[in-house]
Amino acid sequence: MRETQLDLAKYPGYSYEKTEDLLKSFDRHVAEARKAIASTKDSDFTVPWSLRHGERVIFTLPRGPVVRQHINHLVHHRGQLTVYLRLVDVPVPSIYGPTPTKGCLGFSRDA
Numbered sequence: 001m002r003e004t005q006l007d008l009a010k011y012p013g014y015s016y017e018k019t020e021d022l023l024k025s026f027d028r029h030v031a032e033a034r035k036a037i038a039s040t041k042d043s044d045f046t047v048p049w050s051l052r053h054g055e056r057v058i059f060t061l062p063r064g065p066v067v068r069q070h071i072n073h074l075v076h077h078r079g080q081l082t083v084y085l086r087l088v089d090v091p092v093p094s095i096y097g098p099t100p101t102k103g104c105l106g107f108s109r110d111a
Contacts, residue, residue, distance in 0.1 A: 001036040001044060001063070010052040 017025075045064035050057050082092045 001040050001067075003049075004047060005050040005052055007052050007054065077094075 045067065046062050048060050049063045049066050050060040052058060055106075078095070082095065085092050
């Protein structure tokens with residue numbers, strides 16, 4: 001919410017780190033994001049925002065639709081993760097209400 005662009009060329013890519021370090025980084029980023037969202041005004045969502053790779057602009061849209069699409073993308077991946085976890089018999093907590101894992105809708109993990 002503070003920047004008007006994200007330049008993918010400036011990021012080093014994926015790295016292999018300890019889970020403990022990733023969780024610390026995640027928690028720090030969540031705190032920063034909450035602070036940024038809390039200080040955001042409605043007018044900030046109309047500011048143009050661009051995704052680029054170096055000099056190449058991939059797209060430019062107002063921040064509002066970009067934020068909405070990003071949230072939708074995160075929800076999509078959360079759904080993928082829950083399907084994967086169920087396939088490998090890991091109980092999944094309720095995200096949008098009761099789940100087959102919890103025995104709703106006539107399903108039971110023991111049946």
